[in-house]
Amino acid sequence: MAGGRGGDLGPSLAGYTGFSIEFCTAVAVPPPCVTAKYKAEAKATHLNWPVESQFKLQQLCLSMWEDDILIEEAWAGALIAVYLAKRGFKVDVFEARKDPRKEVAQRGRSVNLALSVRGIESLRAVGAEGLVTALGIPMHARMIHSHSGNTTPIPYGKKGQHLLSVERQKLNNDLLTAKLQELSGYKSYLYNNMKHLRFDFSQEYIPHGYKELCLAPTKNGEFAMAVNYLHIWPRQTFMMIALPNQDKSFTCTLFLPFDQFDKLKTKEDVLTFFKAEFPDFLNLMGEEKLLEEFFRNPTGPMVSIKCKPYHVSDKLVIIGDAAHAMVPFYGQGTNCAFEDCLVLNGILEKHNNDFGSALQEYSRTRNKDVESMCDLAMYNYIEMRSLVTSPVFLMKKKLFNFLHWLMPKTFIPLYTMVSFSQIPYKTVIDRSEWQEKYGEVIL
Ligand SMILES: Cc1cc2nc3c(=O)[nH]c(=O)nc-3n(C[C@H](O)[C@H](O)[C@H](O)COP(=O)(O)OP(=O)(O)OC[C@H]3O[C@@H](n4cnc5c(N)ncnc54)[C@H](O)[C@@H]3O)c2cc1C
Numbered sequence: 267m268a269g270g271r272g273g274d275l276g277p278s279l280a281g282y283t284g285f286s287i288e289f290c291t292a293v294a295v296p297p298p299c300v301t302a303k304y305k306a307e308a309k310a311t312h313l314n315w316p317v318e319s320q321f322k323l324q325q326l327c328l329s330m331w332e333d334d335i336l337i338e339e340a341w342a343g344a345l346i347a348v349y350l351a352k353r354g355f356k357v358d359v360f361e362a363r364k365d366p367r368k369e370v371a372q373r374g375r376s377v378n379l380a381l382s383v384r385g386i387e388s389l390r391a392v393g394a395e396g397l398v399t400a401l402g403i404p405m406h407a408r409m410i411h412s413h414s415g416n417t418t419p420i421p422y423g424k425k426g427q428h429l430l431s432v433e434r435q436k437l438n439n440d441l442l443t444a445k446l447q448e449l450s451g452y453k454s455y456l457y458n459n460m461k462h463l464r465f466d467f468s469q470e471y472i473p474h475g476y477k478e479l480c481l482a483p484t485k486n487g488e489f490a491m492a493v494n495y496l497h498i499w500p501r502q503t504f505m506m507i508a509l510p511n512q513d514k515s516f517t518c519t520l521f522l523p524f525d526q527f528d529k530l531k532t533k534e535d536v537l538t539f540f541k542a543e544f545p546d547f548l549n550l551m552g553e554e555k556l557l558e559e560f561f562r563n564p565t566g567p568m569v570s571i572k573c574k575p576y577h578v579s580d581k582l583v584i585i586g587d588a589a590h591a592m593v594p595f596y597g598q599g600t601n602c603a604f605e606d607c608l609v610l611n612g613i614l615e616k617h618n619n620d621f622g623s624a625l626q627e628y629s630r631t632r633n634k635d636v637e638s639m640c641d642l643a644m645y646n647y648i649e650m651r652s653l654v655t656s657p658v659f660l661m662k663k664k665l666f667n668f669l670h671w672l673m674p675k676t677f678i679p680l681y682t683m684v685s686f687s688q689i690p691y692k693t694v695i696d697r698s699e700w701q702e703k704y705g706e707v708i709l
Contacts, residue, residue: 342586342603348392349611353619378509378517380405380429380496380597382685388604391611402430403510409495410654415546419495420654420663423682424670429496429597431509433517467573472593472647473523474504475565481551483514490550491516498650499544505651506544518547521651527565533557568593570640574633577625585610590636595646596684602639605688606632638691642684666705677701 347357381398389395406428407419422429484490489510491497497508497516504526508518530536536557540548548556571591577583586603610628617624653659669677678687680701683694 342600342606345388345392345394345604345607346585346610348394349607352392353611353614378431378433378511379600380509381432382429382597382601384598384608384685384688385601385604386430387688388601388608391608398430398432401512402432403512404428404494405431405496405509406494407496408654409492409497411497411499411544411546413501413543413545417492420660423679423686427682427686428494429685431496431511433511433513465573465575467571469569469571469591471567471569472644473525474521474647475524475527475567476594477520477522477527477560477565478563479518479520479551479556479559481508481516481518481547482555487514489514489516498654499547500651500654501543502652502655506547507650508547524565524567530560536560570644572637572640575629576632577629580621580625583610583625583628590640592640592643593647594643595650596639596643598639598643598684601685602636602691606636635691638695639684642680642691642695662705665708666701669705669708677704 343359347359350357381402386395386398389398405422407421410418410420412418481490491508493510495510497518499506504520504522506518506520508516510516530539537548537553540556569591570593571587573589576585576589585606587599589606590602592599592602609632610624613624613628613631614621617627649659663679666677666679670679670682678689678697678701680694680698683689683697684691687694689697
């Protein structure tokens with residue numbers, strides 16, 4: 267049997283958890299006492315499936331063949347591989363990308379991430395939370411930048427609660443060499459089955475695209491802005507954010523409608539725009555560097571995808587972005603993908619590793635939660651770029667924090683439920699609705 271290798275997190279996780287996961291040929295070694303339930307006849311892979319309707323099924327799938335588990339991966343794929351290896355399964359991991367260690371770090375493509383409780387707890391369950399906590403920079407609050415350059419912090423939650431800014435590229439350092447081969451029969455298998463699935467699918471591109479810019483450290487080698495914050499320049503219909511990196515740079519992301527990006531054609535267009543909207547940032551970045559990065563870095567689209575079911579009998583399940591891509595405004599895509607692994611592992615435990623019944627339950631129960639998260643991410647698209655500047659919103663936030671202090675178990679602000687708890691996302695929406703009504707009455 268042949269195999270591939272893991273993506274960003276795979277080998278690091280493998281090393282961290284003490285599992286022997288080889289990402290070149292056949293992979294996770296189960297404890298000798300466990301007979302691998304699944305065994306693959308398939309050869310290894312480099313699948314270039316057509317991106318039909320942009321559906322990202324090809325991006326990540328966990329497929330159970332006769333007696334084996336095959337995983338396409340990056341984040342979620344690597345983590346579920348570790349979970350399954352811990353359960354004693356033999357796991358093959360396939361990754362279509364080149365070995366990232368051999369690629370020059372591409373600024374503008376490798377966004378960093380805000381990890382919160384769900385992601386960290388899902389890593390903790392396999393003993394790997396140190397991997398990100400060691401690499402991450404705590405962000406305790408949003409730092410709002412006005413047009414004039416004034417800054418106002420808005421804490422995320424209670425004292426001590428914070429998000430972790432983790433640079434994806436850092437996690438690539440441990441990666442092993444990729445060895446991609448062909449997986450015969452795989453493609454036709456999936457598509458044939460999808461026809462009989464009564465498979466629901468919907469997607470929505472938002473009008474905005476995103477472009478990354480790197481704000482370098484100062485000449486003295488220090489952070490150019492206050493470090494423990496997620497910096498936001500909210501401008502109602504668009505915004506820019508910045509997250510700190512361990513090398514003392516910031517990864518900044520400009521979210522702007524595509525039709526406005528299209529208008530920024532010349533150097534003058536870009537400078538005029540930044541002078542009007544982000545003058546403090548332009549001062550820090552410098553005109554030359556800004557123009558270089560702006561015209562070099564790509565503009566990416568953002569899509570929200572919902573689908574169901576997530577499984578095909580006991581043979582296949584999709585997790586992570588493949589099942590539920592969401593717009594990035596709540597910083598929950600990876601957190602949710604990692605939580606998929608935790609939830610699936612719990613359900614496998616409950617069903618004594620019977621994939622038939624476990625995948626059915628996973629598909630049914632997880633769907634409402636992750637679709638709720640897709641909706642919440644769309645909501646935060648508005649909160650981040652616009653509501654954070656509204657006095658009514660800020661007053662409400664203070665009131666909700668006070669009510670949370672008064673009744674910590676009964677009244678939990680929406681952001682706290684999403685980012686600092688493991689309350690199922692659907693319950694988060696339900697609770698938030700009655701809290702909003704209650705809050706409005708008091709206001
Ligand atoms: C601008 C932006 C900011 C974001 N910020 C955050 C944040 O702050 N916090 C957060 O939690 N999330 C964030 N996200 C979301 C996060 O990036 C994704 O949710 C996360 O990467 C999903 O992980 P995944 O493993 O499901 O999929 P992916 O990371 O997409 O991994 C899929 C892997 O499968 C591989 N692959 C694809 N096709 C094949 C094939 N045919 N054969 C073999 N391998 C294949 C790919 O090469 C890739 O490595 C952000 C996203 C964007 C766009």
